[in-house]
Amino acid sequence: MARGEHPEIPTLARMIAYPTVSDRPMVELAAYVAQRAEDQGFRVTLFEDDADAGKANVVCEAGPEGVPGGVTLSGHLDVVPVEGQRWASDPFILTERDGKLFGRGTADMKGFIAATIEALDRVDVRALTRPLALVWTYDEEVGCHGSAKLTQRLRDAGRALPDEALIGEPTDFQVLRMHPGHVTIVIRTAGASAHSSKPDLGASAIKAMGRVLVMLEDLERELIGERRFEGALERPWVTMNAGMIKGGAAVNMVPDQCELKMGYRPLPGDDPLDVARRVERRLAELALPEGTRAEVEVLRRTPSLLTPLGLPLEGLLSQHADHHEVGACPFATDGGNLAALGVRSLIFGPGSIDVAHKPDEHVDRGALARAVNIVEAVVRARCLS
Numbered sequence: 001m002a003r004g005e006h007p008e009i010p011t012l013a014r015m016i017a018y019p020t021v022s023d024r025p026m027v028e029l030a031a032y033v034a035q036r037a038e039d040q041g042f043r044v045t046l047f048e049d050d051a052d053a054g055k056a057n058v059v060c061e062a063g064p065e066g067v068p069g070g071v072t073l074s075g076h077l078d079v080v081p082v083e084g085q086r087w088a089s090d091p092f093i094l095t096e097r098d099g100k101l102f103g104r105g106t107a108d109m110k111g112f113i114a115a116t117i118e119a120l121d122r123v124d125v126r127a128l129t130r131p132l133a134l135v136w137t138y139d140e141e142v143g144c145h146g147s148a149k150l151t152q153r154l155r156d157a158g159r160a161l162p163d164e165a166l167i168g169e170p171t172d173f174q175v176l177r178m179h180p181g182h183v184t185i186v187i188r189t190a191g192a193s194a195h196s197s198k199p200d201l202g203a204s205a206i207k208a209m210g211r212v213l214v215m216l217e218d219l220e221r222e223l224i225g226e227r228r229f230e231g232a233l234e235r236p237w238v239t240m241n242a243g244m245i246k247g248g249a250a251v252n253m254v255p256d257q258c259e260l261k262m263g264y265r266p267l268p269g270d271d272p273l274d275v276a277r278r279v280e281r282r283l284a285e286l287a288l289p290e291g292t293r294a295e296v297e298v299l300r301r302t303p304s305l306l307t308p309l310g311l312p313l314e315g316l317l318s319q320h321a322d323h324h325e326v327g328a329c330p331f332a333t334d335g336g337n338l339a340a341l342g343v344r345s346l347i348f349g350p351g352s353i354d355v356a357h358k359p360d361e362h363v364d365r366g367a368l369a370r371a372v373n374i375v376e377a378v379v380r381a382r383c384l385s
């Protein structure tokens with residue numbers, strides 16, 4: 001296909017047709033992007049995990065090994081569900097209307113991945129003088145789970161990636177360098193069951209949880225008082241939410257178990273477990289009803305991101321940016337996990353987060369064409385000079 005005919009569209013159309021919602025298999029899409037990279041001359045590794053059937057992270061490498069510089073380009077292959085949403089067209093068939101390309105994942109973030117694949121068709125990756133890595137992950141939308149697995153595997157194998165990364169999440173071409181993380185914890189209270197006609201023989205786990213909830217509200221107030229990153233974040237404090245609770249077996253029984261699941265969002269650069277430890281300390285000091293106890297467990301953590309200002313990649317992206325300010329991202333990305341490998345990530349890509357996760361998600365055809373040019377320019381500047 002000749003240049004100027006927007007060759008990025010067939011690749012995106014192909015990618016949108018794989019319904020890679022996070023809870024479904026996505027290995028066919030992984031195989032497709034792996035094949036495209038192999039055809040371009042990359043060395044490709046599929047990282048599968050026994051615990052995650054039907055899923056694979058894809059790492060594609062080109063250029064010399066053991067040489068500093070270069071760039072990592074990264075994105076996630078999964079998308080959020082469409083259930084309960086009213087779409088004007090099939091979300092898994094790329095559809096163009098008025099210069100906009102509609103489909104689940106067009107903005108978040110198959111558009112960027114398709115643009116990258118197309119850009120690399122214009123570059124001879126076998127001739128690179130600095131390393132280039134493509135990192136395509138799974139299950140980003142459910143807590144950056146795939147990239148957590150991948151970074152662990154790469155660390156264990158002693159493998160490195162180019163230490164500046166572009167993650168092409170939809171930012172409307174604004175460079176973002178930080179975001180909060182997310183940690184899920186569960187608090188369990190336990191007591192002793194008894195018939196409700198003899199409550200003095202039991203110890204209510206729900207009453208114990210009531211005191212835990214009061215303690216958590218107090219902690220929430222304390223966290224709101226610890227403001228940081230004002231001006232960068234809309235809520236410059238650690239937000240928390242008690243999201244799910246269950247306990248008790250019958251209305252005429254004193255409940256011996258209660259469980260509360262909650263999430264909190266560590267600020268950029270925070271130790272993700274800091275608040276969990278504070279919860280643990282407060283639980284130890286809490287006056288619980290006699291015969292009850294409480295414990296906390298960390299279920300899942302998505303690290304925050306805090307990339308320093310002034311990276312060479314930032315200078316490069318700023319030349320293509322629509323906003324001069326380097327800002328903060330309201331959502332978490334794989335960049336928090338990549339940081340464990342010493343990779344410093346910037347978030348920058350086509351499309352808007354305002355349309356992501358919603359019905360009629362779309363990206364402008366023009367923005368996609370622009371993304372192809374930008375990725376080509378970034379690769380030439382970072383890997384061919």
Ligand SMILES: [Zn+2]
Pocket residue numbers: 076108109140169170
């Ligand atoms: Zn995303």
